[in-house]
Amino acid sequence: IIDPIVSITDLSGGTNFWKWNFGDNDTTSKHNPPPHTYADTGTYTITLITSTLYGCLDTAYQTIIIEPDFEFFIPSSFSPNDDGVNDTFSGKSVFVKEYEMSIFDRWGNLIFFSNDFSKPWDGKANLGTEAAQQDVYIYSIKITDINTVKHNYKGIVTLIR
Numbered sequence: 001i002i003d004p005i006v007s008i009t010d011l012s013g014g015t016n017f018w019k020w021n022f023g024d025n026d027t028t029s030k031h032n033p034p035p036h037t038y039a040d041t042g043t044y045t046i047t048l049i050t051s052t053l054y055g056c057l058d059t060a061y062q063t064i065i066i067e068p069d070f071e072f073f074i075p076s077s078f079s080p081n082d083d084g085v086n087d088t089f090s091g092k093s094v095f096v097k098e099y100e101m102s103i104f105d106r107w108g109n110l111i112f113f114s115n116d117f118s119k120p121w122d123g124k125a126n127l128g129t130e131a132a133q134q135d136v137y138i139y140s141i142k143i144t145d146i147n148t149v150k151h152n153y154k155g156i157v158t159l160i161r
Contacts, residue, residue, distance in 0.1 A: 002069040004038040010048065012058065017051035023064075038066045068095040070145040077158035080123030080131075089157055090120030091141055098144035103137050103157075111137070123159055134161040 010018060010032050020028045022036050023044030038044065048060045072093040078086045090101060096117070103112035103121050111125040111132060125132040141153040 002071065004041075004066045005035045006038065006046075006064060007035045008033055008046065010050070012048075012050045012060075014052050015050040015058075016053055017049075019049040021047040023047070041066050041068050068146050070095050070147070070149070070151075072096075072143060072151065072153070074139070074141065074153060074155065075157070077160055078121075078123070079160040081161065088120035088122050089139075089159075090114070090117065091143075091153070093117075093143065095146040096143050097146055097148065098142075100142040102140045104140070105132075105137060106135065108138075131161075132159055134159055 006022075008020070018029055018031050020030070020033055022038075023046055024038060024042075026036065043063060043065050045061055045063045049057060050060075051057050070093070072091050074091045075086070075089065078089040080087050089103075091099075093099075098115075099117050100115045101113070101121070102110055105111050105125070112121045114120065122128070123132050124130065136156050136158050139153070139155055139157055143151045143153075145151065
């Protein structure tokens with residue numbers, strides 16, 4: 001789905017009429033249509049109906065599957081100062097089934113944990129009772145994507161006050 005463009009070529013001969021249906025309510029009557037972009041994941045059946053000058057019809061079908069594609073982005077810093085910009089830290093992704101993020105201080109102490117994308121680190125430590133100081137912290141993020149493939153990310157994030 002990141003780049004769901006499908007190119008189609010008509011290899012029929014002796015035809016003078018073409019009716020393409022891309023399976024997503026889009027159609028065209030062009031001999032060789034331009035590349036078609038699908039808006040969403042799913043299974044689509046592309047249909048081509050052709051005809052000769054003498055009215056002989058033929059129909060061809062091809063089913064395609066547009067699958068989701070996993071992407072994950074992690075920022076390198078954040079500034080939890082309640083200005084509405086970069087106030088929290090978490091990875092950003094689509095098509096994730098399971099998520100687990102741990103934040104450690106420089107001595108390896110766990111200071112934050114979340115298994116919910118909607119609960120990012122807000123820059124607080126000790127179970128959210130006090131603000132963590134400006135420093136570099138270590139993150140460990142474990143993800144299972146929509147295809148049940150596991151991904152592990154480890155790195156550092158800078159908390160800026």
